[in-house]
Amino acid sequence: MTHIISKNHLSLERLKEILSGHESLVLGEEAKAAIVKCRTYLDSKMEDISKPVYGITTGFGSLYNVTIPTDQLSQLQYNLVVSHACGAGETVRPEIVRLMLLLKAQSLSYGHSGAQLITVQRLLDMFNNDILPVVYQQGSLGASGDLAPLAHLSLPLIGLGEVLYKGKVRPSKEVWNEMGWEPITLQSKEGLALLNGTQFMSAHAIWSLIQCHRLSEWADKIAAMSLEAYDGRIEPFLPLTHQLRPHRGQIDTAERFIRLLEGSELIVRPKEHVQDPYSFRCIPQVHGAVKDNIRYVESVIENEINSATDNPNVFPDEDMIISAGNFHGEPIAIPMDTLAIAMSELANISERRIFRLISGQRGLPKFLVANPGLNSGFMIPQYTAASIVSQNKGLCWPASVDSIPSSQGQEDHVSMGSNAATKLVRVVVNCEEVLAIELFNAAQALEFRHKESGERSSEAIEKIFSDFREVVPFIDNDTYMHPLIEKSIEFIR
Numbered sequence: 001m002t003h004i005i006s007k008n009h010l011s012l013e014r015l016k017e018i019l020s021g022h023e024s025l026v027l028g029e030e031a032k033a034a035i036v037k038c039r040t041y042l043d044s045k046m047e048d049i050s051k052p053v054y055g056i057t058t059g060f061g062s063l064y065n066v067t068i069p070t071d072q073l074s075q076l077q078y079n080l081v082v083s084h085a086c087g088a089g090e091t092v093r094p095e096i097v098r099l100m101l102l103l104k105a106q107s108l109s110y111g112h113s114g115a116q117l118i119t120v121q122r123l124l125d126m127f128n129n130d131i132l133p134v135v136y137q138q139g140s141l142g143a144s145g146d147l148a149p150l151a152h153l154s155l156p157l158i159g160l161g162e163v164l165y166k167g168k169v170r171p172s173k174e175v176w177n178e179m180g181w182e183p184i185t186l187q188s189k190e191g192l193a194l195l196n197g198t199q200f201m202s203a204h205a206i207w208s209l210i211q212c213h214r215l216s217e218w219a220d221k222i223a224a225m226s227l228e229a230y231d232g233r234i235e236p237f238l239p240l241t242h243q244l245r246p247h248r249g250q251i252d253t254a255e256r257f258i259r260l261l262e263g264s265e266l267i268v269r270p271k272e273h274v275q276d277p278y279s280f281r282c283i284p285q286v287h288g289a290v291k292d293n294i295r296y297v298e299s300v301i302e303n304e305i306n307s308a309t310d311n312p313n314v315f316p317d318e319d320m321i322i323s324a325g326n327f328h329g330e331p332i333a334i335p336m337d338t339l340a341i342a343m344s345e346l347a348n349i350s351e352r353r354i355f356r357l358i359s360g361q362r363g364l365p366k367f368l369v370a371n372p373g374l375n376s377g378f379m380i381p382q383y384t385a386a387s388i389v390s391q392n393k394g395l396c397w398p399a400s401v402d403s404i405p406s407s408q409g410q411e412d413h414v415s416m417g418s419n420a421a422t423k424l425v426r427v428v429v430n431c432e433e434v435l436a437i438e439l440f441n442a443a444q445a446l447e448f449r450h451k452e453s454g455e456r457s458s459e460a461i462e463k464i465f466s467d468f469r470e471v472v473p474f475i476d477n478d479t480y481m482h483p484l485i486e487k488s489i490e491f492i493r
Contacts, residue, residue: 004028005109005124010306012298016210018102019095024128025102027109027120034111035120039187041316042114046073046188056114056189056312056321077191081158084151084195087136092149092200093425094132094164099203100153101127103305104194112308112315113193119184122157131175134162135200141406142329142417145310146200149418154194159183189314196310196327204421205301205336211428212294212343215435216287218492219346220253221464222439223283224260226353227267227276228457229445231362234258234267236281249288249295257283265455273362279352286349293342297335304332329417333400336420340427344392347427347434351385354438357445358382363452368444368475375478378441381485385437388430395423395430436488443468444475467491 003018006028017023027035042056057067092100105123108115126132133156139148155161156172160183163172176183186194226232237257242250261267275281312323358378360366369377399419405412443465446457456462471487 002026005031005105007031007110009302010106011302012206012209015099015102015206015305019098025105025124027105027117027124031109031111032117035109035115035117037316038111038114038314039116042189042314042321043187045321056192073188074186077186077188078158080191080195081151081154081186082160084147085155085161087139087148087152089136089138092135092137093207096203096207096425097132097135097153097164098127098130099206100135100150100199101132103199103202103206104150104153104197106305107197107199107308107310108193110308112313113310114187114189114314115193116184116187116190119157119186119190119194122181122184125179125181126156126163129179130165131156131179132164133172134164134169137422140200140418141404141411141414142198142201142333142420143327143406143414144411145196145327146198146329146418147195149200150195150197153199154191157184157194158186189312193310198304198309198327198329198332198417201329201332201336201417201421202301202305204425205297205332205339206305208336208339208421208424208428209294209298209301211432212339215343215346215428215431215492216291216294218435218439219287219290219350220256220283221260221461222350222435222442222492223280223287223353224257225442225446225457225461225464226357226438227257227280227283228261228264228461229364229442229449230276230280230353230356231266231269231271231273231449232276232280233271233273234261236276237261237284242284247285247288247292249291250284251288252291253288254284260460261458262460264458264461266449266453266457269453269455277352277356279349279356283349286345290342290346293338297339300332300335329415330400333415333417333420334398336417336424337396337398337400340392340420340424341396341398343424343427343431344389344396347385347392347431348389350431350434350438351382351389354382354385354434354441357441364445364448368441368448369478370476377475377478378444381437381440381481384485385434388434392427392430395427399423432492433485433489436492437485439468439492440472440485440488443472447474 001023003023108120133153135149135152140146159173237254242254309326358367366372367377367379369375399416402416
């Protein structure tokens with residue numbers, strides 16, 4: 001299948017379809033026309049430009065007052081890309097780099113950036129052929145765009161840098177020769193168009209949101225299994241209470257639990273306890289708040305990826321070139337910080353349910369093993385979950401509250417959104433691990449409940465349980481747990 005790059009709204013759901021369906025990208029005719037029109041305007045403007053224009057006829061950052069001769073403007077753009085490729089640390093996940101290519105092409109396609117048609121097309125060529133530039137996680141302040149990571153994304157365009165191709169990291173020049181591609185000669189403003197922008201931050205946010213939707217769904221299913229295994233009560237999920245406090249996520253979560261547990265023998269049996277701990281009783285409120293935050297962040301990020309975020313902005317029809325601040329990451333840095341907090345809380349409450357399941361309460365054996373003492377059972381998976389949750393709490397210090405001036409003070413307030421983006425990914429991955437550990441515990445506990453009474457949960461929960469048992473067995477005696485945790489993670493993937 002093919003996706004046409006155009007001005008049509010690009011949604012998270014559509015991005016998921018493009019990625020999962022391995023769709024190729026092509027430029028729509030309207031996008032081609034807009035790109036050519038802007039480039040033609042810029043070229044004609046250069047012939048009689050009467051005053052300095054930032055990044056087009058001047059240096060960058062605090063060098064904005066240095067005018068560059070016309071015959072050196074192409075060299076200026078080349079120098080910009082190579083000098084800014086100063087990334088460090090771990091490399092970015094290939095799936096996120098693919099998103100960066102797509103989002104950069106989308107942003108340039110609106111015809112307000114001055115990129116050449118061949119430049120945008122080459123970004124799509126890399127996406128379509130799964131030729132992924134090697135990009136590093138560290139280096140961006142999330143303010144003048146994601147300068148360092150986008151420089152690494154752009155190096156292959158001019159025949160430099162490295163790419164991941166067919167499982168191997170190779171010099172881009174080698175791969176270009178194999179593909180029959182020539183390095184691109186960047187024109188005025190073009191390097192700046194490539195490096196200014198929020199595509200590093202946005203791609204991390206999109207990848208995280210896709211995972212967050214999936215993990216939010218799994219959190220409900222797993223928590224429902226834990227509730228059944230813990231012999232929990234259904235009353236906290238009944239609609240009357242939530243009508244008094246009508247947060248959408250809270251209502252949605254409670255309704256989902258009613259559906260998930262429909263037909264369960266365990267949930268309707270008489271209970272000796274009149275109340276459950278918060279980690280069970282307050283699932284609608286906590287899981288619901290996470291859902292509301294995911295929904296909010298998705299709306300912000302969708303707005304971002306449907307925008308032109310480089311600088312300056314070129315307006316051919318108005319005969320204007322405006323230097324402003326659309327590259328600044330603050331609009332998405334703060335939401336990414338809140339999303340990390342939300343997913344950390346999803347893991348946090350999950351770990352508390354794990355703790356309850358192994359505590360030897362409500363007829364369940366201590367540490368969910370028949371012969372505790374000789375066996376440690378599920379003692380240490382809870383340690384692992386607690387360790388991960390604690391790490392998340394440290395990662396949830398908001399990156400967006402920090403700012404370190406750069407470029408001799410010209411860039412005196414930055415968003416640090418790139419740090420918000422990379423730690424968000426870590427929090428999301430950590431959350432997945434904790435939920436997988438809860439599922440590992442919940443299935444063990446539910447099987448003890450089966451053996452105790454012969455009663456069953458709902459059809460939906462028992463289906464998840466039986467599917468899980470095909471890859472992770474019941475634990476009679478102590479065994480090597482790490483591979484089983486890994487299988488649990490793979491199961492919810």
